[in-house]
Amino acid sequence: MVNVLERPPVREVAERPAAGRRGAARLTLPTLLALTAIVTIVPFAAMVVVAFAPPSGQTFPDALNPANFTLENFSKVLSSSDIPRWTVNSLLYSLVSVVCVLLFASMAGYAFAKKKFPGREVMFWVFIATLMVPFQATLIPSYILVSRLDWVDSYWGLIVPTLANSQAVFLMRQFISQLPDELFEAAQIDGAAEWRIFTMIVLPLVRPVLATLGIFVFLWHWNDFLWPLVIGQSGKMQTLTVGLATLQTQAVPINQVMAGATITVVPSLLVFGLLQRYLTDSIAMSGLKA
C-alpha cells in the first residue's frame, strides 16, 4: 500500500480553490474527506480488533488494548472448521479460472476481432446477448446441466461452467480490434502459423489488459457466493466465502467468525495492495465491473 502515497498531486495548480475562498472552507473539505475515510475503514478495523481480542473481553475498552491481543481465535477457528480445505477450494476456483479465462478470452477475442469466418457477426451478437442476461436467471438451468453431467459437488461443476466468461471475451475483442491489421498480415506473409501469431504477437501485445482482467477474474471468483453455494453442497466442497457464511450461522463465537473473516480478506487485500493503481485506473477507462 506504500505506492498509493507516492501518487503525485496531478494538476494541483489548475484545481486550486477559487481565489477568495475563506480559510475555513479550505479546511472543511479535507476534514470531511478524512472523516468519510475513517467511517469507511472502521468496519475493517473493528473486524481485525475483534479477531485478535481475547474471547472473554468483548467489551470495548478491554478489547482495544493491544496488550491483550491473542492468536487464540485464529487457532480455534482453524482447527474447528474446514477453513484450510475451503482456502484450497477458493484458490483452485480462482486461480484455475484466471488462467483458463485469460487464455480462452484472448483466443476468442482475437478470433472475433481479426479473423474472418462465416457467422462471426451472428456469434458475436449472441455473445453480447448472453451478457445481458443476469447470472441468477440462468442459475437453475446451469445447475440442472451440471447435475446431468454428474458434476454437482465437484471441482468440475464448480469451475468449468464459469470459464465461459462472455464479459472477458468482449473486453479482449474490443482491445484486440484496436491493434493494427498490418501486424497480423505481415506475420502471415512471413509464413507464421496461426498458433505462432497468437503466442508471438497477440499475447505480448495484450499483456497489460490481461493483467487487469486477471485481477478482476480473480476477485470475481474469490468473492463469488451464489454459484459455489449451489454447487459445493457438502462441507468439503465449499469455498471460503460460502464457508464464512455458514460459519456465522453456526454457534461460533464472534471472535472466531471475525478471525475467519480476516483470513478470507487477506488475498483480496494482497491483490489490491500490489496492484491498486493499476486496478483503479483501468476501471475509470473500461468500466469493468466485478
Add this chain to the structure above:
Amino acid sequence: MLVLFLLFRFLPVVGAVLLSLTDYRLSGKWTFIAADNYTRLLSDNLFHQALLVTLTYTVIFVPLTVLLSLGTAVLLHQVVWKRGFFRGVFFLPYVTSIVLAAVIWKWIYYAQDGLLNAVLGLVSIGPVDFLGQSRSVLPSIAVTSAWKGFGYSMLILLGGLQAVPKSYLEAAMIDGAGTWQRFRYVTLPQLRPVLFFVLVIETIGAFQVFDAMYVMTGGGPVRSSYSLVYFLYDSGFKYFDFGYASAIGLVLFLIVLIVSLVQRRLVGRDD
C-alpha cells in the same frame, strides 16, 4: 472452447425459457404446462412480497449509493491532498466480498454488544434491533451494500469529473458563478451520461440483491428482507421447483432488460 460457451452460456439462456414452461422437478420428470408458472406467479403472495421487498430495497439503495459515490468523487476531485491514498481507502471495501461485508455489518448491527448500539449507547439511544425490525432491516442492508460497493461508482464518477473541460468552469467563474452554481450548471450536465451509467448498473445490481440478505437476515424478519433472487433460490434449492424458479429468473431478466432499455431511451434523447 466454442462448445464450452454454447454449453454453459447459451444453452442455459435457452434452457431458462424452456424450463419456465414446464413443471420440471428434482426427479427430472416434467410436463409442458405453457404459461402456468407465470399465472401462478401472479397470484403467489410470496412473489408479491419478494417483488415489493426488491423494489423497496432498490428505492433505498440506489439513491444512497449514488449520492455516496458522487459525494466522495466530488470530495476527491476538489481535495488534492493525498488523493491516491483516499481513493484507495474508498475503493478498499469493493475488493472484498459482499458476504464479508454482511458478516461484519451483521455484528455492527447486533442489538446486544453490537458496535453501532455501543456507540449509540454513549449518547443514551437504543439499543435498536436494526436487523430484527421490518422497518429498519432494508435500510440497514442497503447501507451495508452501499458501503461495500460505492468505491466502484465513485471511480467512474471521478473519471467523469476529471473529463469536464477546465475552460467551461473557468468561463463560468469569469461570469461570476459561485461554487454551487458551477457544479449545478456546468459540472452536473457534463456528468450526465456517466451518472446515468452509474444509475443503471447500480439499479440492475440492486434488483439482484441476495447475498447480504442470505447472510444477515435469512430473509427475515417475517420475510421483510426476502428478495426476488432469494425467492428464486428457495424455489429452486429448497422446494426443488425448478420450472417455477426459472420463471422467476426470467421475470428478473425482464426487469433488468426494461431498466437498460429505459436508460438507453433517456440517454439517447440527450445525445
